[in-house]
Amino acid sequence: MAIQQKVILYLISDSVGETAFNLAQAAMAQFPDIKPIYCRFPFVHTQEKLMRVLEQAKSDHAIVLHTLATEGLSEIIANYAEQNGLVQIDYIGPLISEVAHRTGLKQSHEAGAVHHLNEKYFDRISAMEFAVMYDDGKDPKGFLEADVVLLGVSRTSKTPLSLFLANRNIKVANLPLVPQAHIPDELWKVDPKKIIGLTNDPTVLNNIRRERMIAYGLNPDTTYSNMDQIREELEYANKLYKKLGCMVINVAHRSIEETATIIMEALNLEDYDYKTSK
Amino acid sequence: MAIQQKVILYLISDSVGETAFNLAQAAMAQFPDIKPIYCRFPFVHTQEKLMRVLEQAKSDHAIVLHTLATEGLSEIIANYAEQNGLVQIDYIGPLISEVAHRTGLKQSHEAGAVHHLNEKYFDRISAMEFAVMYDDGKDPKGFLEADVVLLGVSRTSKTPLSLFLANRNIKVANLPLVPQAHIPDELWKVDPKKIIGLTNDPTVLNNIRRERMIAYGLNPDTTYSNMDQIREELEYANKLYKKLGCMVINVAHRSIEETATIIMEALNLEDYDYKTSK
Structure with a gap:
């Protein structure tokens, strides 16, 4: 018998959120008995929009996965999560911090920079x-x-x-x-x-x-x-x-x-x- | 003048490593002046193979990014990194741990489960x-x-x-x-x-x-x-x-x-x- 467990994942991005979704799927493929519920929130650019998503995440007891480059947004999530016992995973922050630390350069804070029409x-x-x-x-x-x-x-x-x-x-x-x-x-x-x-x-x-x-x-x-x-x-x-x-x-x-x-x-x-x- | 900084990223996966690569690109897009060197190591399934990659990473002073589902491999990276001052980011481990914790289920440890021919x-x-x-x-x-x-x-x-x-x-x-x-x-x-x-x-x-x-x-x-x-x-x-x-x-x-x-x-x-x- 397959055990059905409810896992709700919130994917928040200031761009399309495709990479976070692929990664979440790769992790969830480790649990073939779970059918996760993915809620995608693309194009989240403002604090107001983000706060509404976080309040929803809290009431859904969701795991929050994010790839936010817009200045200040990942900090808002970290703070909100700590104060409200929400679990959040930042998929791009750790690498950005490490690179900034190594090179002395600052991040551009431009959302969806990878999709540039170059x-x-x-x-x-x-x-x-x-x-x-x-x-x-x-x-x-x-x-x-x-x-x-x-x-x-x-x-x-x-x-x-x-x-x-x-x-x-x-x-x-x-x-x-x-x-x-x-x-x-x-x-x-x-x-x-x-x-x-x-x-x-x-x-x-x-x-x-x-x-x-x-x-x-x-x-x-x-x-x-x-x-x-x-x-x-x-x-x-x-x-x-x-x-x-x-x-x-x-x-x-x-x-x-x-x-x-x-x-x-x-x-x-x-x-x-x-x-x-x- | 564009500043050129050398950043070497090692992408290690027991499957194709496509998701980790996409995510690394999303993070690095925040630094338009850096042309990172991506080294991809797909299909790493064994401890021996992984150890050779890690030794290479150490000598390259690389940042190690990984999506490893095979049992024991992500722990090897964590231990090696701690002992050798290597920076490593686990892209799937944190979500897997959280889901295992919430549901009481164990991960399947099957590599590349997301690519299943279903x-x-x-x-x-x-x-x-x-x-x-x-x-x-x-x-x-x-x-x-x-x-x-x-x-x-x-x-x-x-x-x-x-x-x-x-x-x-x-x-x-x-x-x-x-x-x-x-x-x-x-x-x-x-x-x-x-x-x-x-x-x-x-x-x-x-x-x-x-x-x-x-x-x-x-x-x-x-x-x-x-x-x-x-x-x-x-x-x-x-x-x-x-x-x-x-x-x-x-x-x-x-x-x-x-x-x-x-x-x-x-x-x-x-x-x-x-x-x-x-």
């Missing part, structure tokens, strides 16, 4: 548009411009993976592999280091494809979900990967985030270092 | 595929199945906004508005509450479109970037929005995240509450 931000939008434009082998010209070319048979998560990488400023084109179809000439001109061959376990693929057929209201036992057919497709794909000399990743038990991290690590694609301490 | 996860992938399939008015059937339909003239961030919302499990179709083009009949069958009309300031749009022409190696002063033309397009769009009775958002000075949050708040689209305390 050049990098527009690059990210371009990367997303690139991913949509060159999804599904739509235009082979994309292979030559892309930072990464993803190959894979149907249902190896090419599209969501392309979009996830795009969100990290990486230009991705992808090509679905079908044994009978022609491989565009452009692919052979791409540096094999930029190509990633996606593969999957036949049984996992069989399940996913059967489910997809059911979702479409069709008979699940089609050639699309046939095991021999799937094995043939995967064999075809693996032979092509060998011929191209590209890296191969099995996505069977990996989330998009995990596969994306492996790719970024292997290709050294971002403006920070991935380190693996072996 | 039903919701596959829904998200479906939503992403939906966004790509029904981007740019490709197929008007999408309007009837979508949770949100975005309308807007060229360069009002329809595509990135669709993808961002898809990442939150929301099915989005979008339609570019062009004064001469035919509006698909399906649009009039959609509940106007689900439709969002995007608009922009003419001068902002003029700048973006001129830059786009320059990026394409073309003369920036085309009809596409002409102010009269832009005003005409926006007027056409605004008239249509009025006729449809839909919500209108001006994206001129908003990031994708901000616009997406406004939409989710207005449509009450997620499985948690957005609260606005007025």
